[in-house]
Amino acid sequence: xxxxxxxxxxxxxxxxxxxxxxxxxxxxxxxxxxxxxxxxxxxxxxxxxxxxxxxxxxxxxxxxxxxxxxxxxxxxxxxxxxxxxxxxxxxxxxxxxxxxxxxxxxxxxxxxxxxxxxxxxxxxxxxxxxxxxxxxxxxxxxxxxxxxxxxxxxxxxxxxxxxxxxxxxxxxxxxxxxxxxxxxxxxxxxxxxxxxxxxxxxxxxxxxxxxxxxxxxxxxxxxxxxxxxxxxxxxxxxxxxxxxxxxxxxxxxxxxxxxxxxxxxxxxxxxxxxxxxxxxxxxxxxxxxxxxxxxxxxxxxxxxxxxxxxxxxxxxxxxxxxxxxxxxxxxxxxxxxxxxxxxxxxxxxxxxxxxxxxxxxxxxxxxxxxxxxxxxxxxxxxxxxxxxxxxxxxxxxxxxxxxxxxxxxxxxxxx
Numbered sequence: 001x002x003x004x005x006x007x008x009x010x011x012x013x014x015x016x017x018x019x020x021x022x023x024x025x026x027x028x029x030x031x032x033x034x035x036x037x038x039x040x041x042x043x044x045x046x047x048x049x050x051x052x053x054x055x056x057x058x059x060x061x062x063x064x065x066x067x068x069x070x071x072x073x074x075x076x077x078x079x080x081x082x083x084x085x086x087x088x089x090x091x092x093x094x095x096x097x098x099x100x101x102x103x104x105x106x107x108x109x110x111x112x113x114x115x116x117x118x119x120x121x122x123x124x125x126x127x128x129x130x131x132x133x134x135x136x137x138x139x140x141x142x143x144x145x146x147x148x149x150x151x152x153x154x155x156x157x158x159x160x161x162x163x164x165x166x167x168x169x170x171x172x173x174x175x176x177x178x179x180x181x182x183x184x185x186x187x188x189x190x191x192x193x194x195x196x197x198x199x200x201x202x203x204x205x206x207x208x209x210x211x212x213x214x215x216x217x218x219x220x221x222x223x224x225x226x227x228x229x230x231x232x233x234x235x236x237x238x239x240x241x242x243x244x245x246x247x248x249x250x251x252x253x254x255x256x257x258x259x260x261x262x263x264x265x266x267x268x269x270x271x272x273x274x275x276x277x278x279x280x281x282x283x284x285x286x287x288x289x290x291x292x293x294x295x296x297x298x299x300x301x302x303x304x305x306x307x308x309x310x311x312x313x314x315x316x317x318x319x320x321x322x323x324x325x326x327x328x329x330x331x332x333x334x335x336x337x338x339x340x341x342x343x344x345x346x347x348x349x350x351x352x353x354x355x356x357x358x359x360x361x362x363x364x365x366x367x368x369x370x371x372x373x374x375x376x377x378x379x380x381x382x383x384x385x386x387x388x389x390x391x392x393x394x395x396x397x398x399x400x401x402x403x404x405x406x407x408x409x410x411x412x413x414x415x
Contacts (some may be wrong), residue, residue: 001128001392003263008130008147008395009092010037011079012139017087018080018177023053023294025183026080026173032056034079038146038171045154047169055183058171061163062153069166075152075402076192076362076373077145081137089374091133100125105386111127114375120201120381121389128392130184138388140380144395146199148378152402153236165413172362178323181365189294191371196363197402199351199377202394203345206375207331207338208356209364210261211233211289212323215279215296217243220315221399234311236275239303240268243316244277246299247367259284259356261292284326284356324360330367331374338374340412344404352396353377376401 081087111134115121221236261283363373379394
């Protein structure tokens with residue numbers, strides 16, 4: 001396991017935080033640091049056709065060692081980290097033989113990772129955990145996935161007696177800001193199907209995700225001296241809060257689960273003259289998703305009609321943009337690829353946890369680009385924050401799943 005730990009730490013200590021305000025790909029120049037390292041590492045372990053394009057998308061091939069044809073399978077992960085929490089100066093802590101108690105992440109700042117709050121910790125008693133030091137995220141999302149794919153390929157190269165068809169590796173930038181599949185060359189990848197190694201808890205196997213849209217709202221106001229403002233001032237900040245209050249109060253992330261969709265205010269800034277709000281809309285059901293988009297526009301229309309006489313023009317500008325769709329409609333016609341991953345887990349004594357993703361994944365975009373791509377666990381927990389951790393044993397199991405999928409595919413299509 002030390003080999004896995006060393007590789008993972010070598011990745012997470014490289015800052016690859018994505019920048020949502022950038023128009024370049026990758027969105028941050030520092031993502032090249034890990035991308036270039038990965039290219040050299042893939043070559044060093046013996047993969048073939050290792051390429052990196054001008055936008056830092058990486059592809060590589062492990063040729064088949066069979067004397068008959070089987071489908072070509074891909075494994076995909078992203079190497080950027082979220083801008084939600086800093087990924088600079090990551091200082092991982094290794095907790096061996098976890099005893100089930102509190103883990104002091106940062107004594108000075110009294111930051112504690114506790115099973116009294118994060119109950120999943122108790123699943124990993126006796127295992128080796130990698131945590132943060134309480135000041136940064138860890139980056140297991142998705143450098144755990146990257147670690148697992150590289151290590152699985154290395155193992156197969158060193159153990160040629162394990163039979164497999166052609167396997168492809170793909171690593172992407174900017175997944176955390178919704179751009180991970182923007183320039184992924186599916187045709188060049190040349191796979192019949194693929195798996196993203198980007199899930200959380202051990203056993204997760206997902207082929208459903210949210211339909212997603214982003215909403216930008218601009219509220220306009222009129223600034224007048226407050227002593228003489230009666231009937232004249234329009235405070236755009238108050239307009240924004242009134243608008244938000246019109247959204248269903250229980251349909252927010254903190255009050256929903258499973259297949260339940262939501263509206264989520266992710267950013268608000270403003271002054272009397274102008275306030276900008278960003279929302280995201282999420283729903284697994286396409287019809288409900290469309291209704292949610294219509295609702296935010298309907299509320300904006302009502303505001304504009306109400307204030308038209310006083311303001312003279314639209315007081316709210318709204319832009320609704322689809323981000324990704326539920327990959328279920330693309331994966332269901334080829335459900336054997338999910339069944340294959342489920343069988344692999346069962347043969348490794350891993351209990352499959354098949355459930356919808358309450359989020360998105362490169363696999364969703366890739367599925368709609370012609371590459372069906374379910375999502376498999378990478379092992380991490382509490383992504384995007386200082387309480388993030390990953391059990392090393394879960395990473396080893398993910399590696400085993402990749403290898404087993406390759407083996408099962410070779411067996412299934414044996415003539």
